[in-house]
Amino acid sequence: MFSYNYVQTYVNIIVSGKSNDVAWGNQIGYILLPFQLAVHDDPLAYVRKAKKTLDRKKSSLEVIFTCKISELFVKMFGLKAGAFIIGLMLTNTTTTFSNMVGPTEQVEFYGHPSVFIAPTIYGIPQALIVHYQSYNGTIKVILSVDEEIIPNYTQLLDDFVESFRHIKDAASRLSKHVKKG
Numbered sequence: 001m002f003s004y005n006y007v008q009t010y011v012n013i014i015v016s017g018k019s020n021d022v023a024w025g026n027q028i029g030y031i032l033l034p035f036q037l038a039v040h041d042d043p044l045a046y047v048r049k050a051k052k053t054l055d056r057k058k059s060s061l062e063v064i065f066t067c068k069i070s071e072l073f074v075k076m077f078g079l080k081a082g083a084f085i086i087g088l089m090l091t092n093t094t095t096t097f098s099n100m101v102g103p104t105e106q107v108e109f110y111g112h113p114s115v116f117i118a119p120t121i122y123g124i125p126q127a128l129i130v131h132y133q134s135y136n137g138t139i140k141v142i143l144s145v146d147e148e149i150i151p152n153y154t155q156l157l158d159d160f161v162e163s164f165r166h167i168k169d170a171a172s173r174l175s176k177h178v179k180k181g
Contacts, residue, residue, distance in 0.1 A: 029067035031057045035095055043166040044174065087125075095128045096121075102135035118142045128156075 033053060040046055057063075074082035090096070100119065107114045117135045120142055127149035131142040141160065145153040 028070070029063035029065075030089075031062045031066070032093070033057065033097075043163075043170040047167060090124050090126065093126065095130065096124065096126045098129070098131045100131070100133055102133050104136065106136050116140055120144050 031054075033050075036046075036049075038046065070082060070086060073085050098119070098121075102117050107117075114135075116138070117133050118140055119131050119133055121129060121131075121144065126144075127146040129144040131144075133140050133142065141164075143153070143157065143160070145156065147153060150156055
């Protein structure tokens with residue numbers, strides 16, 4: 001259940017008059033990552049390389065710059081120009097990944113508990129959109145696929161499951177070796 005204290009914290013900020021000191025709404029920044037398809041003997045080799053690249057990108061100012069430049073375009077040239085620039089960026093990418101941290105405890109709507117949360121997006125020009133959403137201690141992977149470009153999407157889903165199974169098994173074997181050592 002959604003914690004009353006969590007909501008009360010926001011109410012207290014608004015009532016105290018300090019709500020202008022807090023950034024409200026969605027703050028969206030993005031990073032562009034190379035997406036490499038490769039077969040490795042060690043399933044964790046790809047994970048290690050991707051993590052190294054992602055850590056380097058996250059510690060750079062790329063996310064902040066993309067967010068602020070997008071805001072600047074919207075303020076200077078209007079919403080249509082900002083949408084056009086973001087649309088150009090999306091048109092020149094192959095795949096979009098989104099990972100969002102969700103609630104750590106179960107959420108209820110009018111007394112009905114939510115079993116899972118599955119966000120997605122529609123209308124952007126990617127053949128494949130991958131959302132990772134954590135909720136209540138589990139992670140869901142949601143795929144949006146353009147069937148004209150990826151007609152056998154069920155095979156793609158099976159490949160995702162198999163890849164995650166290989167990574168999970170390799171990580172489990174690694175953790176057993178670490179515990180013994």
